[in-house]
Each structure stands twice: as C-alpha cells, then as structure tokens.
Amino acid sequence: MDSKQAAKVLKALSHPNRLEIYLSIAKGEQERFAVKELHAKECCVVSALIENLKIGAPTVSHHLKELVNAGLIVTERQGKFLIARAVPETWTEVNTLLLG
Amino acid sequence: MDSKQAAKVLKALSHPNRLEIYLSIAKGEQERFAVKELHAKECCVVSALIENLKIGAPTVSHHLKELVNAGLIVTERQGKFLIARAVPETWTEVNTLLLG
DNA sequence: AGTTTATTTCGATGGTTGTAAAATTGTTAA
DNA sequence: TTAACAATTTTACAACCATCGAAATAAACT
Numbered sequence: 001m002d003s004k005q006a007a008k009v010l011k012a013l014s015h016p017n018r019l020e021i022y023l024s025i026a027k028g029e030q031e032r033f034a035v036k037e038l039h040a041k042e043c044c045v046v047s048a049l050i051e052n053l054k055i056g057a058p059t060v061s062h063h064l065k066e067l068v069n070a071g072l073i074v075t076e077r078q079g080k081f082l083i084a085r086a087v088p089e090t091w092t093e094v095n096t097l098l099l100g
Numbered sequence: 101m102d103s104k105q106a107a108k109v110l111k112a113l114s115h116p117n118r119l120e121i122y123l124s125i126a127k128g129e130q131e132r133f134a135v136k137e138l139h140a141k142e143c144c145v146v147s148a149l150i151e152n153l154k155i156g157a158p159t160v161s162h163h164l165k166e167l168v169n170a171g172l173i174v175t176e177r178q179g180k181f182l183i184a185r186a187v188p189e190t191w192t193e194v195n196t197l198l199l200g
Numbered sequence: 201a202g203t204t205t206a207t208t209t210c211g212a213t214g215g216t217t218g219t220a221a222a223a224t225t226g227t228t229a230a
Numbered sequence: 231t232t233a234a235c236a237a238t239t240t241t242a243c244a245a246c247c248a249t250c251g252a253a254a255t256a257a258a259c260t
Contacts, residue, residue: 010113058219082237
C-alpha cells in the first residue's frame with residue numbers, strides 16, 4: 001500500500017467516534033444488540049452503535065460509509081438491519097507501511 | 101492507550117504530507133540532507149522536508165508541531181537546524197489497540 | 201551587518217461533524 | 231395488499247476545524 005492510500009485509511013480512523021465504531025465492529029462487541037440469527041463477530045447494526053455513542057443515526061450512517069470507503073469494513077443489508085464486518089487486512093497493510 | 105488518544109495520533113498521520121514527513125523521519129531517509137555531525141537515523145531538518153514535499157516552510161513547521169503534539173516525534177534544535185527523531189513506541193501503542 | 205534556517209501571525213479557502221426533516225427500504229399486521 | 235411501523239439513508243444546512251502561503255519575526259551562524 002502506498003502512503004496516499006494509507007493516509008486515507010488513517011483519516012477514516014482519525015475521529016474518536018469513527019474509531020470507536022471501527023473497534024466495536026472489529027471486536028464484535030455488539031453481540032448483545034445484534035439480531036439473534038447472526039454470529040457475534042460479524043454483527044453490528046447502526047442502532048446498536050447509536051446506543052453506545054449517543055450520536056444520531058444520520059451521523060453513524062455517514063461514518064460507516066467512510067469506513068467502507070477506506071476499505072476498513074464491509075457492510076451487508078439483512079432485512080431492516082445493516083450488518084458490518086471488519087476487513088483486518090487493511091489495517092495490517094497500513095501497519096506494515098508504518099513499521100517497514 | 102485509550103481510544104481518544106489513539107484517535108489523536110491517527111489524526112496526526114491522516115494527512116498525506118504529514119504521513120510522508122513522519123515516514124521520512126522514521127526511516128532516516130534524510131541523511132543526504134542532514135548536517136554531517138549527526139547520525140543518519142536521527143536526522144531530519146525542515147529544509148530537507150521542504151525539498152522532498154515541495155510545500156512551504158511554514159506548513160512544514162506546522163505539521164512538525166502536530167507530530168510532536170501527538171507524541172510521534174521529538175525535536176531538538178542544533179544550531180540553525182531542527183533535528184527530529186521518531187518515537188516508535190507511540191505507533192506501537194496505537195497498533196496494539198487496533199489489533200487487541 | 202548580512203545570510204540562513206525556522207517560526208509566528210494572519211487571512212483565504214475548503215473540508216468535517218453534526219442535526220432536523222424528508223425519503224427510502226424492508227417488515228408486520230390487519 | 232394496503233396501512234402502519236421500524237431501520238437506515240439522503241438532503242440541506244449550520245457550526246466548526248484544517249491546510250496552506252505571504253509577510254513579518256526570531257534565532258544562529260559567518
């Protein structure tokens with residue numbers, strides 16, 4: 001990964017709320033909120049994040065789009081809900097650039 | 101490190117020019133520009149960064165201050181020049197949070 | 201003093217975060 | 231199969247923050 005792409009990823013994580021959203025998704029801490037049919041590690045709906053962060057749904061929606069755009073997560077709609085999963089390789093590549 | 105502090109560090113690296121500056125300092129690529137008395141890995145003067153990035157001295161000065169403020173580098177004046185060294189532990193802590 | 205290197209101040213420009221209100225998409229119940 | 235509900239997204243807008251250079255200032259060498 002080149003440094004311009006890395007800067008984009010870092011920017012996506014550079015806001016406290018967005019970093020929290022990413023960590024919640026990556027660590028699957030949303031299990032208690034998630035719909036029962038899904039596995040814990042791949043669960044995260046917008047409404048769960050709203051509960052935790054106390055910011056509005058439109059803002060969460062916007063933040064999620066930025067994380068998707070940076071390649072840090074992927075999302076998938078399941079019925080009414082939006083499910084998110086982290087893409088850990090993206091962070092690994094950034095880390096490689098910074099440590100290399 | 102807590103996530104708010106991590107976000108601050110990530111923000112400092114979230115701009116392409118600042119990331120380049122940090123990488124230059126961390127990798128000691130500025131040796132050819134540095135004053136001869138200093139060791140390669142700890143050398144980096146503002147004028148060298150200006151050469152590489154083609155942005156003005158005031159902007160470089162401002163970016164360096166943000167990197168210092170995030171704890172990613174330390175600076176020291178040696179005569180006319182400003183010397184910078186990376187503080188790799190800061191990045192390590194951020195990485196630990198993101199991987200943990 | 202004059203030159204070189206870096207910093208501060210200030211202003212212009214553009215981007216970011218957030219909300220309210222409306223629109224969209226999917227589910228459920230009559 | 232409509233009507234009502236529920237989750238998310240889009241649009242529009244306000245408030246705030248970031249990047250950058252020009253000019254002036256500071257610090258250090260010759």
